Amino acid sequence: MSNVGSFGCEYAKRGTAGCKQCKQKIDKDTLRLCKVAANPFSSEGGEMKMWYHAGCLFSTFERARATTRVVESLDDLDGAESLQDADKKLLQRLIDDLAEKRRNKAAGGARASPKKLVQTTLPVSPAGKASAGASAAASSAAASAAASTLPTRAPLSMAGPGDSPEDAAKDNAFRTFRKLVAEIADRPGYSDKTRVLAEFLAKGSTGGGFKGDLSLLIRLLLPGVERRVYNVKDRQLLKIFSGILGAPIDAMQELLNSNGDIAETVGIEFDKRGSGAAKSSLSMQEVDAFLDRLAGLSREDDQGAAFKQLAAKCTGNDLRMVLRLVRHDLRMNAGSKHILDAIDPNAYAAFQASRNLHDVLQRALAAKASPVKRNLSVRAALMTPVLPMLAEACRSVEHAMRRCPNGFYAEIKYDGERVQVHKQGQQFSYFSRSLKPVQPHKVAHLKEFIPRAFPGGDNLIVDAEVLLMDTKTDKPLPFGTLGVHKKEAFKDATVCLFVFDCLQFNNDNLMLRPLKERREEVKHRVHLSEAELIRSPAPLERLLKRVFNEGLEGLVLKSLDGVYEPGKRHWLKMKKDYLHDGAMADSADLVVLGGYYGTGSKGGQLSIFLMGCHDGEGTWRTVCKCANGFDDATVAKLQKSIDWVKYDRRSPPSWLRCSSGLLPDCLVRDPKASPVWEITGAEFSHSSQHTTGGVGIRFPRVTKVRDDKTWREATNLQRLQKLAAESKRFTGDAGGDGGDDDDEDDGEAAAAPPPKKAPAGRKLAKSAEASSSSPPKRQRLQLPDALKSARICFAAEVLPAERRELERLVFAYDGDVVDEAADATHLVRPDGAAAGDSAPGVAVGSVSWLRRCLAARRLLPVT
Structure with a gap:
């Protein structure tokens, strides 16, 4: 039976698919909807899925004829039962809005509002008035629905009954916010940055104390905390402001390549053309309302109209700061700890545990106002992810014994995906290490077994690792096999949850109890991950040898008396590439083939390098991308010491074999004259991204510049494949690249399936860096x-x-x-x-x- 015309929903697996409506990439783990259509590329008929953002698909329904099939209920969406509750509510809102609009249209009533048709020429709101009304009138169904899912943010005013509105307005002015950010950025020390904010809160703009909205101020100072998704990246911003300002996009792209800062690039062009207001009149509330509106827009035309309306009221510096907020980087080198320490000494710890910024600020103000002096409590909140406790590298047995002289638990470090499980009654939530919801297909079956594993546990929070276990060998499968397509290749496997800590059981907060007590609390209720009590070096050495012989990743060491400290690296981890100065790690001598422009402090510099090897037949193959190992001074020297040429997509070089997702911004002019670097990684991995016959390096870093070698003495393709085979740890497809530690990796990496069991139609993982640095869309039309x-x-x-x-x-x-x-x-x-x-x-x-x-x-x- 054909499914053509039906609809489905899921969370984006890799973030490589584009929305058919707005043409933007759908970010990984973001809700996406599909419409099943006939496959025009198959001679046997067949079907294909066309993907959309939720708001984008429903915007197409608004223009559809009455006879066109649309989504009328959640039952029309295949896979809706696996969605998070918040996303179900979003979809139901979109369905209800669509039904109302179709009824009005059928009755001959509300066609498209005239205001929507002239959105690009909306008049500027008078200074000092919020533009939320105009924004709402111009927003699409997607905007209103997305805005409804944002967390409720009640103002937290610090003005007293006798304070004048003028004082509050001065403290809420966007110009005041900009000045505060600049002062924080100018201070080199972290304690100085905290002191600047503390003094501002004590004095305010008028010297009588801060009278504005504290919650809004802190949220804007920490744009990555309540991370609104704006569906716009540097490339789209260039195109939008090229149209608004009438500036040539090629010149703007060159300027962006040189300074690496989209806000400064747009600001320079904005100032050059004398656009905008002569004096700043924006308030923080107006900017926040604009950001809420922008978060609900996915079409480039709508985004351009919103920016155009705001830009008319901005000075150049206002616009720079707005764009920094959109890119979640204020460039002031201050994080959550430095900002929250200015509120209360325990505010950062409380935020790490609850991730509820408004609640922490509210309790901190109440504690200051109370006549009884008390510390801000550190507590977790059910269904709100807790920042996980982490581990730092341990490079010797002696170091482990020094750190934990009273003994420690040594737990097997499985190569799975970390997950935090929250259960409140019959409701379950699963969060990844980065505090994002876990993809439903990875944890769907756990809901049935967790109540059995925790009898009597109505409310609980557990820290665990989820991985695929081979039911025949009873051994864990490689990292990345949890992918929905990968699991199909491992028929004799099942998903297992290895619980290694419990943060809350019913109403008992266990985080402040020692680890020994936490394990005692749950050991009779659930089978915990394997751990051995260590009090001397010999047992630890024996355990390490067994773990490495079995091909496991390593050990995590935890002090018996240690409490659970969210976000702190107070555990230890021991892996092969940490021990004996990395002598046990996998490494290869590779040649620099290309480079990618960095961002942030590395903006405008080639700071990510494409490494490769010669295949002996006149062609160079890519092995990995490497961004770790050099300090800023060395990276700056490499801009001139290597002979770079810009990569031309219209005329790819014959000497390089590189997949389209990894095309660099620049190439070396002559790979035979390029430097050789020793690249060390956690292990050789299977990689379908790179062109070395399946060999990649997981978590690569530069460990040595081999000036004593030329391309002839560097590792060639045959030698690389032999090294990978000899490592006997040929694990999952991590794309060949990664961060500096696997604990940092929450992406869905792919694994090497058994022979002849690889699922058809597998998608290649696209590199985020390569995607963001590829040429503008106008240039790509030539190819x-x-x-x-x-x-x-x-x-x-x-x-x-x-x-x-x-x-x-x-x-x-x-x-x-x-x-x-x-x-x-x-x-x-x-x-x-x-x-x-x-x-x-x-x-x-x-x-x-x-x-x-x-x-x-x-x-x-x-x-």
């Missing part, structure tokens, strides 16, 4: 993305010269070339070759078929 969805594998019978020519064309048309047929969507054989076996789900075409696709500039059915 059609005809093969964007294709991963081509060439059969061994294709002549080398012909293969090299076709590979360059595939890359130029935004396709990818893979070495393994199981990783491909299409297998290309020579014309007239006899049909042979191919992996399930892989289409087999000829060289002539591929050339026809390139000539037609689209993917044709295989014949």
